[in-house]
Amino acid sequence: MTEPLLKITGLTKQFGGLTAVDDFHLSIPKGAIYGLIGPNGAGKTTVFNMVTGIIPPTSGTIVFDGKDITGQQPHLIARKGIARTFQNIKLFESLTVFKNVLTVAQAQMTYNLLESTLHIGRYRKQEKEMEAFSHSILEQMGLAPYADMISSNLAYGLQRRVEIARAMALKPKLLILDEPAAGMNEDESLALVELIVSLRDQFDLTVLVIDHHMDMIMRLCEKITVLNFGKYIAFGTPEEIQANDHVIEAYLGVDDE
Amino acid sequence: MTIINAYWTGIITQTGIMLIAIIGVSLLTGFTGIFSMGHAGFMCVGAYVSALLVKSCGLPIWVGILCGMAASMLFGLLIGLPTLRLRGDYFLIASIGIGEAIRLIVENTYDLTGGSTGMMDIGRFTSLPVVLLLDVLVIIFAVRFLKSKFGRNCVAIREDETAAIAMGIDVYRTKVLVFIISCALVALSGALLGHYLNYVNPKIFNARKSSELIMTVIMGGSGSLTGSILAGLVLTPLPEFLRTESAQEWRMAIYGILIVLIIMFRPNGLMGNKELTIAGIKRFFQRIRLLPASRKSAKGKE
Amino acid sequence: MINGLSIGSVYALMAVGYSLIYSLLSFTNFAHAVAVTAGAYVSCYLFMYTQPNLLLGLVASLLGGALVSVLIEILVYRNMLMKRNSKKLYLMIAGWGISTVAENLIIIFISSISQFYPSELTSMGSIQLLGSSIGKVDVIILVLSILSMAALQSYISFSRDGLAIRGASHNLQYASLMGVNTDTLLIKVFAIAGVLAGIAGLFMGIKYTAYPTLGSVMTNKAFISAVLGGLGSLPGAIAGAFLLGVIEVFVAGYISSALRDMISFGILILVLIVRPSGLMGKSSEDKA
Numbered sequence: 001m002t003e004p005l006l007k008i009t010g011l012t013k014q015f016g017g018l019t020a021v022d023d024f025h026l027s028i029p030k031g032a033i034y035g036l037i038g039p040n041g042a043g044k045t046t047v048f049n050m051v052t053g054i055i056p057p058t059s060g061t062i063v064f065d066g067k068d069i070t071g072q073q074p075h076l077i078a079r080k081g082i083a084r085t086f087q088n089i090k091l092f093e094s095l096t097v098f099k100n101v102l103t104v105a106q107a108q109m110t111y112n113l114l115e116s117t118l119h120i121g122r123y124r125k126q127e128k129e130m131e132a133f134s135h136s137i138l139e140q141m142g143l144a145p146y147a148d149m150i151s152s153n154l155a156y157g158l159q160r161r162v163e164i165a166r167a168m169a170l171k172p173k174l175l176i177l178d179e180p181a182a183g184m185n186e187d188e189s190l191a192l193v194e195l196i197v198s199l200r201d202q203f204d205l206t207v208l209v210i211d212h213h214m215d216m217i218m219r220l221c222e223k224i225t226v227l228n229f230g231k232y233i234a235f236g237t238p239e240e241i242q243a244n245d246h247v248i249e250a251y252l253g254v255d256d257e
Numbered sequence: 258m259t260i261i262n263a264y265w266t267g268i269i270t271q272t273g274i275m276l277i278a279i280i281g282v283s284l285l286t287g288f289t290g291i292f293s294m295g296h297a298g299f300m301c302v303g304a305y306v307s308a309l310l311v312k313s314c315g316l317p318i319w320v321g322i323l324c325g326m327a328a329s330m331l332f333g334l335l336i337g338l339p340t341l342r343l344r345g346d347y348f349l350i351a352s353i354g355i356g357e358a359i360r361l362i363v364e365n366t367y368d369l370t371g372g373s374t375g376m377m378d379i380g381r382f383t384s385l386p387v388v389l390l391l392d393v394l395v396i397i398f399a400v401r402f403l404k405s406k407f408g409r410n411c412v413a414i415r416e417d418e419t420a421a422i423a424m425g426i427d428v429y430r431t432k433v434l435v436f437i438i439s440c441a442l443v444a445l446s447g448a449l450l451g452h453y454l455n456y457v458n459p460k461i462f463n464a465r466k467s468s469e470l471i472m473t474v475i476m477g478g479s480g481s482l483t484g485s486i487l488a489g490l491v492l493t494p495l496p497e498f499l500r501t502e503s504a505q506e507w508r509m510a511i512y513g514i515l516i517v518l519i520i521m522f523r524p525n526g527l528m529g530n531k532e533l534t535i536a537g538i539k540r541f542f543q544r545i546r547l548l549p550a551s552r553k554s555a556k557g558k559e
Numbered sequence: 560m561i562n563g564l565s566i567g568s569v570y571a572l573m574a575v576g577y578s579l580i581y582s583l584l585s586f587t588n589f590a591h592a593v594a595v596t597a598g599a600y601v602s603c604y605l606f607m608y609t610q611p612n613l614l615l616g617l618v619a620s621l622l623g624g625a626l627v628s629v630l631i632e633i634l635v636y637r638n639m640l641m642k643r644n645s646k647k648l649y650l651m652i653a654g655w656g657i658s659t660v661a662e663n664l665i666i667i668f669i670s671s672i673s674q675f676y677p678s679e680l681t682s683m684g685s686i687q688l689l690g691s692s693i694g695k696v697d698v699i700i701l702v703l704s705i706l707s708m709a710a711l712q713s714y715i716s717f718s719r720d721g722l723a724i725r726g727a728s729h730n731l732q733y734a735s736l737m738g739v740n741t742d743t744l745l746i747k748v749f750a751i752a753g754v755l756a757g758i759a760g761l762f763m764g765i766k767y768t769a770y771p772t773l774g775s776v777m778t779n780k781a782f783i784s785a786v787l788g789g790l791g792s793l794p795g796a797i798a799g800a801f802l803l804g805v806i807e808v809f810v811a812g813y814i815s816s817a818l819r820d821m822i823s824f825g826i827l828i829l830v831l832i833v834r835p836s837g838l839m840g841k842s843s844e845d846k847a
Contacts, residue, residue: 052423078425086423092416094480103413104405107425113434116405117398121407170425292648294655304771339832345648346587350782351831357779361821468659475652506663513660520653521638 003066004208005030006051006174007239011044013230018044022061022230028174033200033207035221037214037241039250043230044210045087048178052084053077065173079107083167084176087210093152097143097162099111099152101134104169117154134169140202141165141195157188161195168199174206175199181213189216196220218242266385272493273388274449276486277395280495281442283485284399284479288408289435290415290479292349294467295356296443301462302329303444305363305370308379311452318382322448329444337436341427348368348540356467363459375458383453391449395442399482402438411435412480443470463468465509472512475519541548565697567804568704572759573781574796575708576752576786580767582591582728583748583755586647589654592774593661594624594753598760599769600665603674611677613699616761624757625750631657632749637742641728658775663769673768675730680765700762707758708797711751715793728791734813780807783827 004027011024021043028034038046050057051216055073062070069077092100109130115121138144143165151162158179167175176198181189193216199205211217217224218238226234226241230252234241241247278300285291307325310316316324340351364373371377402408410431413421422428451457469492477488492512496504572597580588590735599621604614609615635653675681681696701734715721727734735741756778763777784803788795803823811819 054326054419074422075425075427078423083425084423086420090417090420090423092420094416095412099409102425104407104424106409109406110404113405115401116407116544119401127405133555166424207357290648292652340828343831346651347831348650348785349651350587351828353779354827357823358824358828361824365817394571408626468655472656503667506666510660510667512662513656513658513663516656517635517653517660520649520656521635 004028005065007063008047008051009061010060010061010098010238011047011050013043013050013055013061014058020230021050021057021227022232024227025234026225026235028206028208030173030206031200031204032223033140033196033209033221035224036208036210036227037212037217037224038227041229042227044227045178046230047227048084048176048210051077052082052176078170081171081173081226082176083170083172083174085160085163085167085178085180087178087182089156089163091151091159091163091166093150095151096148097151097154097165098134098147100162100166101137101169102130104166105130105134105137116138137165137168143169156183157185160184160192164195164199168203171203172205174208177207177209177211179211180209181211181216184213189213192216193220266493267476268497270383270385270453271336271386271450272490273385273392274383275451275493276392276446277449278446278470278491279442279473279477279481279485279489280399280548281439281446282394283474283482284402284411284435284442285439286471287474287477287479287481287485288403288415289411289432291345292430293352293355293436293438293439294349294464294471294472295354295359296439296470297462297464297466298356299329299360299440299534300443300447300450300466301359301363301459302332302447303464304447305376306444308376308451308457309369311380312376312378318380318452321380322382322445322452325448326441326444329440329447333437333440334433336432337440341432341436347420353464356464360459360463371458373459375456377449377456379455379457381452381455383449388449394444396482396486407431407434413478420434468509469512472516474504475516476512490515561693561701561735563695563805563808564801565704566808567629567784567801568701568708569759569762569766569796570756570777570781570784570804571777572704572707574800575711575793575814576755577781577785578788578791578793578796579724579748579752581643581785582793583724583731583745584636585791587651587654587750589651589750589778589792590635590657591628591654591752592658592778593631594628594756594774595760595763595777596665596771596774597627597771598624598757598840599764600669600674600760600771602761603676603769606677606680608788611680613680616680617703617758620757620761621754622757624760627754628749628753628756629746632745633780637745641656643723662771662775669771672710673762673770675768676765680845682746696765700766703758704762707755711755712793713749720744724748728834751802780823783823786827788832822838 008194009025009103010023015020024047035049038044043119046055049055051062053069053072053076056071060070061068064077064080064082067080069080076119092103095103107146107148109122109126111122111126115123130164135147137142137230138147141161141164143158143161146158151159154162164177164180180196181192184192196207196209197220200207209221221238223236224241225232226244226247233246234244236244248256278296282293282296285296287292302320303325305325306328307318307321308322311318311321315332340348340355343351353468366372410426412423413426414425414428414431418428447462450461474485474493475487476492477486478484496508573591575590576594577588578585580586580591598620602620605619631654636650639653641652650692715724723734723739726737727739727741727744731741734744759777759781760774763773767773780803781800783798785796786799787803788797788799803826806826807819809824810822
């Protein structure tokens with residue numbers, strides 16, 4: 001058994017007196033697609049925000065790729081290989097699809113201000129390389145026809161796809177998707193499942209997904225963790241989760257739209 | 258004939274000087290989305306440091322100007338390091354304090370700076386060719402900055418700071434960088450102005466000057482360098498042609514109204530280039546169409 | 560000391576208005592200054608035609624302040640608040656634009672020169688208390704300011720609107736879901752802030768004369784107070800205002816009056832850096 005790519009232990013977050021996440025734990029092996037579900041307000045996004053460093057945890061540890069990343073600055077965590085999308089799409093709205101991807105891909109550029117001002121040294125070569133790289137990502141994600149469109153002009157489903165493309169530009173090891181199918185119809189979410197699986201296979205990726213679309217989660221994920229009121233209540237395969245009494249109880253009367 | 262020429266040369270020179278400051282603020286406010294209401298303070302630093310070095314140490318004026326820029330960058334670094342960690346609205350408030358503090362320091366160090374009367378005979382240096390040359394250099398610098406990863410990082414921060422940081426962009430470092438660059442540019446402009454007028458006083462760099470800079474950039478269109486430049490070219494010499502009583506006040510009042518209208522209806526600015534405008538209108542309609550869809554997704558919010 | 564408290568109490572009137580609006584909409588209302596200036600000018604003009612009467616001035620100023628404040632809310636902020644994605648920063652810029660317009664219109668249509676209040680109000684003599692002489696004006700201002708704030712406090716604590724305001728300050732969206740009409744609620748809140756600003760304007764006018772930038776100069780101080788106490792916290796704003804008033808008077812009295820404003824800005828920047836949530840504010844973390 002190899003070391004898991006992401007290992008979360010004892011993760012807790014308190015806002016004021018309120019405990020949003022309580023003693024959460026999860027390990028994801030490399031190459032797996034895991035799901036995190038739970039009713040509204042269960043603390044799923046809070047877990048994501050702690051893993052990506054947007055908010056610091058109150059206690060607990062997060063180990064990624066063998067290194068402790070607990071409480072590190074978010075941009076450093078991102079550069080270590082954790083990329084994410086957001087529940088309420090956060091694209092660079094007034095930029096084109098291509099610029100959205102390029103802006104993230106450039107994390108790999110190493111030229112300095114002098115080189116870019118005088119257009120000497122590494123500037124031209126790196127700019128060319130990253131432009132080609134960004135185009136190749138758009139190509140792979142079927143977004144090439146939209147490359148020059150302003151991202152906020154795209155239809156909702158496409159915007160979700162652009163957000164994933166942008167995350168892929170970081171060359172991540174772990175991709176975290178926060179409700180990627182929100183606002184999508186049945187066909188679109190089916191296409192999304194295919195896309196996520198193919199990305200995993202092509203890029204040697206590990207994926208963690210939150211979503212409310214139970215169908216999609218059950219179809220996509222190998223293992224699922226269930227949160228309720230900030231507490232971990234179940235973990236298992238989709239079949240196990242569907243049969244779990246605690247989970248059924250948590251979702252009873254909750255509209256899982 | 259020569260009088261008219263001198264008059265026009267004066268107007269063009271002053272416009273050219275202001276253009277440098279406007280580009281500095283454009284990079285900071287228009288492209289990075291950081292609103293600093295105290296940037297006249299950094300013009301003041303540039304002008305006074307240069308004036309002092311030239312007048313009391315006898316340095317050549319161009320060295321004085323470079324030192325003024327360096328001093329402003331250093332000062333900007335000292336102030337930017339703690340304050341740029343603040344949220345945007347808190348930074349804006351702090352920046353008002355910074356601008357006022359600089360003015361008050363100058364006014365209250367009479368022995369050194371001449372207080373509110375200012376300093377005379379600081380040396381003339383700025384001429385039209387010099388200004389035009391510097392304008393070209395500054396514009397080239399700005400264009401190349403914006404076409405580099407640095408400029409794209411700035412725009413990403415303006416568009417969505419959380420997304421930018423989650424996508425590996427060092428938001429804080431980028432903000433400090435662009436803040437210092439804009440400090441250098443406005444200081445250059447301030448020093449050139451001082452060595453054009455042959456005097457400096459704190460009134461030249463008051464809160465109204467800060468307002469003017471930021472208003473010009475907003476009117477030109479945030480995120481459009483050509484917009485900022487155009488707005489600067491049109492708006493800076495404007496009071497020269499409106500030589501009526503209380504022209505300054507009318508101008509500020511009208512700017513104010515325009516700013517409110519622009520912010521209310523087209524926060525991306527008025528005079529973006531034509532393509533941008535069409536795209537803007539399209540986006541506006543698309544948003545309306547998408548509204549039901551986005552509401553639906555908002556329902557699933559945690 | 561009384562002088563400091565009296566200035567502090569006027570800062571508090573304005574700071575409370577800032578904090579109230581901030582607690583609901585979490586943006587800094589730069590146009591607050593306009594309501595203060597309006598309060599100062601309304602009474603000043605009124606007294607040119609009538610007998611100077613403090614009570615009459617009070618009513619006129621508070622109406623003037625409220626009117627201006629509500630108009631700004633309806634004409635400008637409401638439009639912007641309805642838009643999705645409208646950044647808080649934009650609201651601030653709009654408010655700042657409004658106050659720029661107002662200042663310059665006053666200069667154009669009235670004058671840039673200070674307008675004096677009738678001497679019956681400005682120099683009422685002084686009273687002897689504990690061996691030191693205290694200006695009557697200061698005492699009256701202090702008492703009236705405290706009364707106004709007490710009235711506000713009881714309104715927020717005991718009335719139905721107060722309940723709605725307290726609820727909305729936790730979350731405006733939820734309040735509207737719970738059946739609170741946020742449009743009228745916001746009008747009321749802006750009216751309250753305007754009333755306090757108008758009163759503050761009158762007092763500032765009496766103490767320092769009415770001039771075009773009175774509002775922005777004074778609301779800067781009020782703003783520092785509100786930040787000092789923690790934006791959005793009413794008791795914090797009041798405490799911060801008194802603290803600032805007293806500090807200013809001491810600095811002006813014992814060190815130098817030129818340093819006074821620099822010290823207040825220095826305090827502002829220091830507090831923002833060290834404790835952005837203010838001395839009494841609760842720190843909050845944004846949810847991404």
